[in-house]
Amino acid sequence: MNQATSPFKIAAIQMVSTPQVEENFSTARKLVAEAAQQGAQLVLLPEYWPIMGWQDSDKVTIAESLGAGPIQRFMAGLAKEHNIHLIGGTLPLISQESGKVLNATLVYGPGGEQLSHYDKIHLFSFNKGEESYDEARTISYGKDVTTFNAPCGKVGLSVCYDLRFPELYRAMGDCSLIVMPAAFTYTTGKAHWEILLRARAIENQCYVLAAAQGGKHPNGRRTWGHSMLIDPWGEIKMVLPEGEGVVSGEIDADYMRQVRENLPALRHRKL
Template sequence: MSRNYKVAAIQMVATPQLEQNIVTARRLVGEAVQQGAQLVLLPEYWPIMGMQDSDKVGIAETPGSGQIQTFMAQLAREHKIWLIGGTLPLASSETGKVLNATLAYDPDGQQIGQYDKIHLFSFTKGEESYDEARTISVGKNVTTFDAPCGKVGLSVCYDLRFPELYRAMGPCTLIVVPAAFTYTTGKAHWEILLRARAIENQCYVLASAQGGMHVNGRRTWGHSMLIDPWGTIKAVLPEGEGVVCGEIDEAFMQNVRESLPALRHRKL
């Protein structure tokens, strides 16, 4: 891998309108590329944050075809970047449900990875209530792929609370976490969980979030960030749409792993 490699996370405040979100994603990815990003991560649910949970079922695509997948492949090819497409709804075998899928593309626009979200979020506190299992089917497979920066592990949002998923990936250079954390849970747990995953896996973590008040009344936490293998936040965007950029430094990661060889000390 190259010794220093620039990556970027896109932060959005997605709307119920697919076309509007595509325009925003195109603009922000362009900004990331202008800043030198070679790998770009979109947030969870970037194509749609509907008025109802079922709205995403209505725009679900079949694997390999559809407006959203075509757009992402073209975007990767146009900018010659590695693009990790946050999540989009892909058709599921379960009636009325979708897979919340992350697709990764190489600089030729070829899909080189798919991860379907395994852990489905539910939360109830007062009048605030969510249950992803109503419209999303559970994914099954741990997914990684190799990029010029090294091995990249794919995860989504609520997965962040389950460290065994990241252990199952094996040692990675970069773990990505596209997310739409609620304001309530994000304020309490987002940063500490991201930093913990970086520290315990001694790798970089790039988190791309929804961040603001959405048309549907939902408020997401934002705070897209890049964290290094020592747990230091290298860049962060608290709220609103924008780009978070930073470098992956292979030598720094190797120094951390040599000075504190925790990965070699594992017993279980």
């Protein structure tokens, strides 16, 4: 594993994003600054942080080309200003499919340079009573499993519904940290969010950092929240149930190595 001397401080930002991009910029700016003041060296924004529109198609209207646009400039500037690794939750990038976007995670280094890019692979759909979602109507499927190297080691990128597909995380290989920006619905989050996050940490014997949308949005949607940091033994180190705020903690490489030595499950894999 490529790891720096521990501990390495990380943070997740929880938001209740609105249909107004500039309003969300203001919230993200404030919370990322708060995380940096707490000593965070890597900060994760939630899924859909720049916009939770009145309707799903609103994100198509603000989609950017990769490498250009106000949302990307904003994230690069934040990373550089605070000298951090910033994992930008998701933003809409222009897709080759008409009327759709890629739900993309972009990673920026402390100098504001783009380090990595992941397009969400698994697209959420859910129907129960009056609750109905189908992301594939406005989002194109991503294709590539993506990781990048940070001072804490290899970081695996995933988004929201990806959490239900453990084979994705096995394909990432040996990670020190898995990140999960999300906008889980209240219904599915209450039932499955914590148990799935803890399972991914336990089975991969690594840290999991989850940054969620958490509250009642102007468009009427309610998201589950409960941003959290989980250690390689599956213990929740910090959690924020609802509302805006910061969840922070440390990656302890020595502790992760000890967990893997005590229970060498990763070495015992046969498939």
